[in-house]
Amino acid sequence: MNRPQPSRRVQKLTSAIFTEMAQRKKEAARTVRVIDLGIGSPDQPPAPHLVEALTAAVQRPDVYGYPMSEGSPHFRQAVAEWYTYRFGVELDPDQEVHALMGSQDGLAHVAMAWVDPGEIVLVPDPGYPIYAGSVHLAGAEMYPMPLREENGYLPDLEAIPEEVRKRAKLMILNYPNNPVSAVAPLSFFEQVVRFARQYGIMVVHDLAYSEMAFDGYRPPSFLQVAGAKDVAIEFNSFSKSFNMAGCRIAYVVGNAELIQPLAMIKSNIDYGVFYPVQEMAIAALRGDMSGHFPNTIGPLYQERRDVLLTGLNQIGWTIPAPKATMFVWASIPRGWSSRQFAFRLLEQAGVVVIPGSAFGAEGEGYVRIALVKKPDELLEAVGRIEQSGILHQVPQQ
DSSP states (O other), X not given: OOOOOOOHHHHTOOOHHHHHHHHHHHHHTTTSOOXXXXXXXXXXXXXXXXXXXXXXXXXXXXXXXXXXXXXXXXXXXXXXXXXXXHHXXXXXXXXXXEEESSHXXXXXXXXXXXXXXXOEEEEEESOOHHHHHHHHHHTOEEEEEEOOGGGTTOOOGXXXXXXXXXXXXEEEXXXXXXXXXXXXXXXXXXXXXXXXXXXXXEEEEEOTTTTOBOTXXXXXXXXXXXXXXXXXXXXXXXXXXXXXXXXXXXXXXXXXXXXXXXXXXXXXXXXXXXXXXXXXXXXXXXXXXXXXXXXXXXXXXXXXXXXXXXXXXHTTOOOOOOSBSSEEEEEOOTTOOHHHHHHHHHHHHOEEXXXXXXXXXXXXXXXXXXXXXXXXXXXXXXXXXXXXXGGGOOOOO
């Protein structure tokens, strides 16, 4: 019997390594309690006042109709006010803010809204997988921008060939960055704005980790740069900043004309975020602005970062301390591939990390470690890594 085959665009999507790690974790769990530092899903619940806002909202009889795709006026107003409070960026809530079912939702569809087959999207390598996935779904071409340690994990715009610059339609950026945990100065964003203006490129900036920062560092918005709103849109989310990952709510802000094609796609495929979840998000933003419920997500993950890196340093695995995100980007011992190392670490220590190669060719030689466990479990992971002896082993070829 002849069976239909999936589309070529689906076949290009890259979830294989995550599926393989999940299967290997299941097998390892038969003999050891696995410490999963792989997927970046927050392990804490939302703050009590956010749960209270959600609970109160779901009891209202008027919240069960179809919500608007763009988000309620109150939600968009709260986002605009928070952007002024947090970044000093003025936004028109009616035109320059649009709700999303998580930032992944918007990122998955933005290339589809803007790019046709044969056009190029500049994508960071290593990068969060949906960036490349969105390009494949749109049937477009991807040009990887290497993120390397010697450049502070910032793309070298001058290294992009002239013919690629002229064909490029979009550039995707993400700072603070997943997976490499790097941050970007405003001077780099200024350089990007000049580059985008010169070549007519639209910039898509993913700011999902804006509140997950350490040591007094406050990540900027790309839209803080003069002229940025002319060329850019920016995504932000409640998943990481307010422990609302399962609630699936985020937003895109920036140039109204650049948001509109994405909004058109969204209006054709969904009816928006459940109203009570929007009310929960409003409570998160207003609580942060009021000072009554200050966001403590940064100190929580800073403690975890310090516990993990201090412990790893003591056993001979020295890793630079990131300024932001919920991840540590760790160079692995010489001789290993990132897949080999991650698989062996799971087998011998029962600790899950993600091979850097899962995020692109430039990720080879690294693993990503998620700070998604409490300090005592992170210390247990350090002890297991030391006991396994993997840092001093020679890989089998």
